[in-house]
Amino acid sequence: MARKTTIHDVAKYANVSVTTVSLALSGKGRISDVTTQKINEAIHQLGYIRNKNAANLRSGQSAMIGVIVKDIRDPFYASIITGINEILTQQGYVMFLTQSGNEQTALLQCANSLIEQGVSGIILCLGELITDELKIVADRQSIPLIIAAQSSNIDNMTIVRSDNRLGAKLATEYLINKGHRQIGYLGGRMDSLTRAERLAGFADGLFKHGLKFKAEWTVSHEQPEELADFEQLLKLHPNISAFLCHDSSTTLSLMLTVSKLGRALGKGRMISYFEHQIEVFSFGTQAEIYIAKNLINYIDNQPMEIGRQAADILLQNTQISTPIVIKPELII
Amino acid sequence: MARKTTIHDVAKYANVSVTTVSLALSGKGRISDVTTQKINEAIHQLGYIRNKNAANLRSGQSAMIGVIVKDIRDPFYASIITGINEILTQQGYVMFLTQSGNEQTALLQCANSLIEQGVSGIILCLGELITDELKIVADRQSIPLIIAAQSSNIDNMTIVRSDNRLGAKLATEYLINKGHRQIGYLGGRMDSLTRAERLAGFADGLFKHGLKFKAEWTVSHEQPEELADFEQLLKLHPNISAFLCHDSSTTLSLMLTVSKLGRALGKGRMISYFEHQIEVFSFGTQAEIYIAKNLINYIDNQPMEIGRQAADILLQNTQISTPIVIKPELII
C-alpha cells in the first residue's frame, strides 16, 4: 500500500473542497444531497477511513472514554463494562480499557496512559481502592472522573453504585414472608463495606418483622476454613432454614455443605427431595453461571445498569454530588 | 484551566529546544543527563502530559491495539483480555476494547471504529463468528489481525487457541488411571467445534486404554432439559462413575443432580459421604468461582496465556500460518 487515502483524495475524487468533505463527514454544515452522494461514493471507492487522531488533534475533542478496572475477570465489573460499552458505542464513543490490579502505582500509570491518549473522561471500577491521587491528576487536566462501584464511602466524587442495603432488605423480607424465622448471613470479608451495607439491610428486614439480628448466625469469609465453618454453623443451629449468601462462591460452598449433611437446597418452585430443606438467597450477577441457570433466587445488583448510568452521566458531563444508587432486582 | 501545556512550554521552561524535549521524551537521541534532568523537572513543574494524538499523527505510528470481543462477561474472554492487557501494558501499548455481540454488522462497526482510531493491530475474540469481511477491511488498511480463541477452523489467519483435544485426552487418562472405566461426557452444544475437539480427545484417551466411546453416555446441552437429561442418564447408567463436564455450568447441573439422587461428588482428596461417589473433571477457567475454590478438578485452557501470546505475536508483527496451540493444564 502506498499512502493512506486522505480527505484531500476524497475531495479531489468527488470534485469538491476538503471543507465540504469534512463538513459532510461530521454532519455539521448543510451539504446538498447530491454532494453528499458524490462524497459517499468517493469514500466508498477509495476505501477512505477518517483519521481520528488528526480530527481529535485539530478539534481538541475526542470521543474517547477511558475505563480503569481492577480486574475484568470479576463478573460484576465485566457486566459494568458491558453496560458502559453499550452507551459509548451508541453515542459514537470508543473505550480505552486498562486494568490496574491492586497496585497504587499501576493505577496512576493507567490514568496517565489514558490522559496521554486524550480521553475526555474516565470511569473508575476499582472497588474500594483509594483514588485520591488519581483525582488530583485528573483535576489538573480537567478530565471528569466518575466511579462505578458496588459500594462506596467516597463523597467528593460523582459515583454510581448498588443499593446493597435495599437489596438485602428485600431479600430478607422475601424469606420472612415465605415463613422463615431463622435466617443466617454467609460470606463476605469482615472489612468489606458492601458486606456491612448488606448486613444493615438484613437487619432492617428482620427488625421490620420483629425478628432479631443474631451475630452467631453469621459467618464471614475466611478463605481456608469456610466449608468447615458452614458445616459447624448448620450443625450448631439446625433450625436455621434460610441463608443470605454474600456471593455465588459462598452459595456454592453452602450447597456443598448442605449436600454433604444430607439436606437439600430448596427454592420456592422446586420440589424438595430431603426433609430439611434450606432456602438460599444469593447476591450475584446474571453472568454467574449457575445463577443464570435459574436454580437459585438471587439479588441482581444490576451492574450493567450501573455501567450505563455511569457512562451516561459522564457523557452529559454533569457533576453530581449525591451518589446515584441503582435499585437492585430480586430474581425469583 | 487555560491552554494545555505543550512541548513548547516544556522547552521554554527547561531552556532547550522542542527537538531536545521530543527526543528526550521518546528516548531516541542521546541527550545529556543534565538536559534530561532539566526537562524532567520542567515536565513535573508544568504538569505536562504528552499529546499522543499529535505524536501518532506525525509519526504515523500508534502504540494502540484494538480488541473486539463477543462478550466480556464470558470468563474465558475476560481472562484472554487480562492476558492481552498484561503484555500491552508491559510494552507501552494501550488497548481499545469493543464488544460486538453476535451481530455481523456490529462486528464491522467495531472494526471500523478501531481503524479510525488508528490502531496498529486488532485481536479478535469472537468464538466461532465469521470474520471474512473483517479480514478484507483490515487487509485493505494493512492492519494485522490475529485471532484468540478456544477452537477454530479458520486457516488463512494467524490464530492462537486452546488444545481442546489434548486437554480432554489428559483428563480422560487421569480418570482412567484412577480406576474409572465408565466415563461420560456432559454439556456443550451439538454444533460446537470446541465440543467436537474435546470429544475427539476424550475418545483418544479411552482408546489408548482399550475402552470404547459410547455415544449414549454423552449428553449435549439443550437449555431447558439439561437437569432432567442428566438425571435420566444417571439412573439409566448407574455404573458411570466419572464425567467430563463441558463447562462449569454443566458441572453445577451435575452436582445438583447428583445431590438430588442422594449420591456424592468426589474428588481424589475429598472424603466421600455417600456410597456412590461420582468424580467430575470440568473444563473451565480459574476465574470461575467454585472451580477456584479448589473443590473440583478441572482443565485450565490457559486463556490468559492465549491472550499473552496473541498480543506478543501481534506486537512482533509476525505472520504465522499454523495455529499456535496453547497446552492446557490439569488442575488437580
Add this chain to the structure above:
DNA sequence: CTGAAAGCGCTTACAG
C-alpha cells in the same frame, strides 16, 4: 548534542 522548520490529516473560522 541542539535548533529552526516542514508537515502529519484534519477542522474551522472566514470570505464568498
Add this chain to the structure above:
DNA sequence: CTGAAAGCGCTTACAG
C-alpha cells in the same frame, strides 16, 4: 452551499 488557508501538538530529517 463551497473554497483557501491557518493551525492543533507533535516528530523528524537537516544543518549546525
